[in-house]
Amino acid sequence: MMNYSLKKGLIGLLILFCVKLTGQDRPNIIFLLTDDQTAIATGCYGNDQVVTPNMDQLAKEGVRFANYYNTTSICMASRAIIMTGMYEYKTGCNFMHGPLKTEKFQKSYPVLLKEAGYFTGFAGKFGFAVSDGQSWDDKNWDVLPIDAFDKWGGGLGQTNYKTEKNKYIAQYADKYPHSSRAYGAWAHDFIKDAKVSGKPFCMSISFKAPHLPFTPDVYFDAVYKGKTYQKPDNYGVEDGEHLSPQAKSGRQYKEYDFWRESEESYQKAIRGYNQLIHGVDYALGMIRKSLDELGVADNTIIIFTSDNGYSCGAHSLAGKVLPYEEASKSPLIIYDPRAPKEQKGVVRERVAGNIDMAPTILSYAGEAIPDNMDGENLIPLMKKKNGIKRKTITLLNMWGNDEIQEMAIVSKEWKYIYWQYADERMKPTEELFNVGKDRLEMKNVINNPEYAAQLKKMRKRYDADLKLLKKEVIDEHDYKKYSILFDRSANAVDKKPYLTGTYDEMKEARKKAK
Template identity: 75%
Template sequence: MTLYKSLALVFFCVLSFFSCKQKEGEKSIETPKRPNIVFLLSDDQTSIATGCYGNSQVVTPNMDNLAKDGVMFTNHYNTTAICMASRATIMTGMYEYKTGCNFMHGPLKPEKFKKSYPVILREAGYYTGFAGKFGFAVSNGESWKEDTNDVLPIDNFDVWGGGPGQTYYKTSKNPTIAQYAKEYPHSSRAYGAWAHDFIKSAKASGKPFCMSISYKAPHLPFTPDKYFDYVYKDKTYKKPANYGAESATHLSPQAKSGRQYNAYNFWRETEDTYQEAIKGYNQLIHGVDYSLGMIRKSLEELGVDDNTIIIFTSDNGYSCGAHNFGGKVLPYEEASKSPLIIYDPRLPKNKRGVKLNNVTANIDMAPTILSYVGIDVPKNMDGENLIPLMSNAKEFKRESIALTNMWGNDEIQALTVVTKDWKYIYWQYANKSMQPTEELFNIGKDRLELNNCVNKPEYKEQLETMRKLYDEKYNHLVSNGLEIHDYKKYAVLFNRKANAEEKKPFLTGDYQEVLRQKAQEIALKNKNK
């Protein structure tokens, strides 16, 4: 009996082993393979500076092809149109008033970065890499400066190709990608080469991967890759219809008080300086476009293109002389909007090449990436998962987002609410010469924002609707954020019912005062030398 029992036990174990193997095999067939993620971020690229967004003067064949193969979002906003705050928002899915991260304010706390999409994906078994301009500090200190490696989360990635501060266009000046300098002296193409090596190592790891690249281009100084000089040679560019100061007469005095209106003189000094600037800007974008092409080619060559999702966007827009503005920061269309293209090779053909005009934002990037890999979106995130929108636009319920500017001189700090067709801006600043100002634009019909509808009787009902939406966004801001650094003051500054006296203790100085202070600091520094 003992022998029979032993044989029976062995037979049972053998059957169990093969049964388990069969079940494991069945599970591997039934369980979808987790997709790879490629997230590409240009710097200061406004949406209209992209061929597929209707600008025939910009040569972006790879971005255009990505849009044909994927989904293009035509109303994509950055909730804070400045690089540090926007990049922290992109990674965490939270508005700036919850991240607490921006110039003049402070760094992103490490515990908040732990809830960013790269960290969450790595914990979920993804092979992660970052290259380029990281753009914000992760620190328990108070300083926001991101110009040293000490405040960069290098150890949170399997492969690091990033750099502190603004990084450099010259590849050799960026230590983490300097090995590509001989063949690719300009960083935009060098990041394409870095991507190939990362994808290769990720494939060897046997893990799904998440690769994030943040280009310096087309940020100032406009130093394009000479390799592409032929692309825009002898070309002359038309100015946009809302170019120059004459198109800004209807805008608030607050908006025209800061450096965005009073500096960046190369956009308006002469025709030659404008042409030189726009050519450099467009050529830098072409370099990013070329790098995108390199990356798509690498994915194909390494056999992972059929399971790799590509997301391309930018951290904010750029004004390029519209309404006499340079730079970004302001809530107008050129400065706050960027391209967003999502390519998913698994998407049915009838869902590709689609243009969606629903309002999307940088807060949506982290929730969408996490949803693609099957991870529940953390409750702290403010953004939406965009995957259902790409399948059925009717299922996407959100109708508005908030745009904030909490940086720069007091006058230009504002809270804005945007829908698909309307934009309402509340300029909070008041002094002897200015009063809080409202602006209302029908951006569905007036994309250049040439007509301020706020005082037109026929739009009174729409104004009240937008005010109510504004108050909802304001209440969210007050109840869900503002707990760190100096953000509490915005509970007063962005309150439409607060008066000038109530706001006064929270103001730091208007644009002219800031300039005088800087001049005094420079004079004192030179005197002490």
Template identity: 50%
Template sequence: MKYLMRLAISFLPVALVALESTGQKPNIIYLMADDQNVLSVGCYGNSEVKTPNMDKIGNQGIIFARHYNTTAICMASRATVFTGMYEYKTGTNFDHGDMKPEVWKKSYPVLLREAGYLTAFAGKFGFEVEELGLCEDDFDIWGGAPGQSGYVTKKNSSMAKYAEDYPHSTLSYGAFGQDVIREAVKQNKPFCLSISFKAPHRPVQPDPKFDDVYAGKTFTKPANFGREAGEHMSAQSKQGRQYARFHEWHYDTDYDGVMAKYYQLVYGIDVAVGMIMEELEKQGIADNTVIIYTSDNGYICGSHGYASKVLPMEEASRAPLMIYDPRSASAGKKLTCAALTGNIDFAPTILDLAGVPIPENMDGESMVPLLRKPKKDIHEQLAFINAWGVVPTQSLTCLTKDWKYTYWWYGDSEMKPTEELYNLKSDPLEMKNLAKDPKSFSTLKTMRAKYDAELERWKQETVSYNNYQQYTTLFDRTIPWEQKNFTKSKNTDESNH
């Protein structure tokens, strides 16, 4: 039924009309950073950063103000992006296991290639598929890297030919994109180019070519910066590395220096994006190419006295998203969309753009209708999942446009299970937990019910492997924590993630 509704409501009036009007399938470019937050992009309101090409995508297209990654860590997020499914259906994350081949076979790159698209991938693939590894044979052009990838171009054998001109990997991906565009034009085929940049992920190794961009700069700290702004947050969220890294990574003592390097890494991506956009113009296909720019998760950067990602707070779970479809009536109008969107929506969107039917197994919805009418909605709520890392920090969150509810299930002699409830409309910086506010009790009950609905969906649809079924008990609000048994799968000390 969901599949039929998509065909009737979304696919036919949007994608087919666009295809019929042009007589061509659009080219699709999906660009994804690693650990980039919304404050690092100028078009999201930060005048202290320089991102002219990202801003151009946003200002010519749509800036999505409420975009979330349903799991804020690279392996799980990337599996979700490719497949359009929540983590508990991909079965893929650190500490859990690799993706199954039958899951990968319904990913957007596989389906687009079957539909006649030239497909290309470069950068950090982020996971492996059982029996298939990195799946390089499922792409026409391959520039991917195993594991966490890196910043030294020559160390990635699939990108080594770019090393002399672009020794830092970020710009090499721009050159790769240019070559893919030329090859697609040569073959007269529509293409889907997917690039996953290493930047701005640690280790902190920005391209020295851009050392002068932020040299000596000072930056305004967010209003929720520092430990005092996190005193109201759960004890569970303070047990993981995200809390310690506020000091370890020197946000407390050298904020300007740390952020200058972070923004420099982002600036390198922006230059690479510009290389790709320039080639589209040069080849005369810019007016039939959709560009999607985003990140696999956000980054906390000192807000509330935390660092890194993973946790459900806005700075980690939200990410920039800009989509420019030059064929859309909304193009060039500098529009912002406040609809709730998630990384589960990328695969359906890309397939919809290409005129390819969306598999029924996908949890996401196409964002194509939002490109025509940015005031529409496609979700009433989304789940945010953390099933990775130290046990106390693992949790389930339910999001709506205005509210966020998290149930922290873990308890021991020092902490008890607790709840967090934030009004994101009036308190976007999450400075007041309303879970114990009598005036918010009605909303609390509503959000608990929505949370329970997300957990029930998990119970009904989770894979039977890689230890995902245990969370249907762990995250259940009605079961006392003393009755919950947690199974650690593999190594939980993943210091590089």
């Protein structure tokens, strides 16, 4: 006959197992992603010219990360990084490079959570192809992982602001003609279906807003009507030693003239940009209302961030890609309704990045972080200001014309950038910014002897991270070359075989292709 204590213990284990299976001890997780939202374009990050009451409230109830960087600040690469928790040189996914291989997607947070019993859903701009082929084109339904989710509301390529133009959310077009609010409606139906399933859920929504074209929801026209926006102190500033010649060699400087051609064009652009963000803020409010109405708010974690920043005219630059603050930083707010009061409304200064999203989501679900992931679980950092050991993070650009491809190291106080390109016009350039005090990056102190020790420290960290890149970079999709291009000891002769084209050469090639 079975020993009573043993029998009791087995019954206890069975009960725990059943609880695990029903998901009663696991939280729901909502991951919300905007497109091209720089951190400062959010009220709770100190900008009183934008209207983001729901984002601000989320920050009051959760944790706001002051130094959240996109390790690659461009949509396709960043989204693959977010899903997999790996740096771009391991995902192999970006424009001009290739798709995310199927085997790598199998270790993404949505797939792992579905395997763990979560009800999963995705809506919005997926943004990259999942394929074992070579094309990175994401404008074909065959390369989007629709069947990997329990419920799908995603779209092709950049998607469309007109709801009716997006196949999987078109049913919401009559009531919500602009996609931002339509995704809020889709979320309500997803949460309702997830509740019926009896499983914990993970819902990921990637808004098109505030990506170009700046065509906001007319429903919010009154919010910004008649407003005039002040420009940041580094708006239009392009002179001096604080900008490398490489930074001014790409489309981020040579195109997007509407940000700087006139006061009228700037005001029109920033108004449309901010109004698009307000539309997402409204959708966040819709989602939180749905959580309350459906009775699941108390066990639902909300993570809000963006895939990259946006320059908005800073230093006469536009777009993203570059490692400067406006282009690489985005808001990150994590709200856990179960957290104690001392973890609500706090700000964390230590650097975080898009590589941290998958590990954090998996950790909330009680799942192990795969060894291939590069990011950190941010939950300890939410609990304590120094909750993670990492003090720096690597920023990379491996896309676009050769001149703007670079590698950088950033901490909460310092940023070191190595611009690899050299020809008769320019030589490899280093920049060192004390971003803790000089957030607008107006003074490159690379040649200031006062900071020689700090420069030595940042170079050492850079070299260590490059050594890791050399060890782990994939062989395919033209990534191996960065072992040479980003090496500070390599010269122009070493690099020349691996270069693909200057801005002017690439522009001419595009003309011929048309």
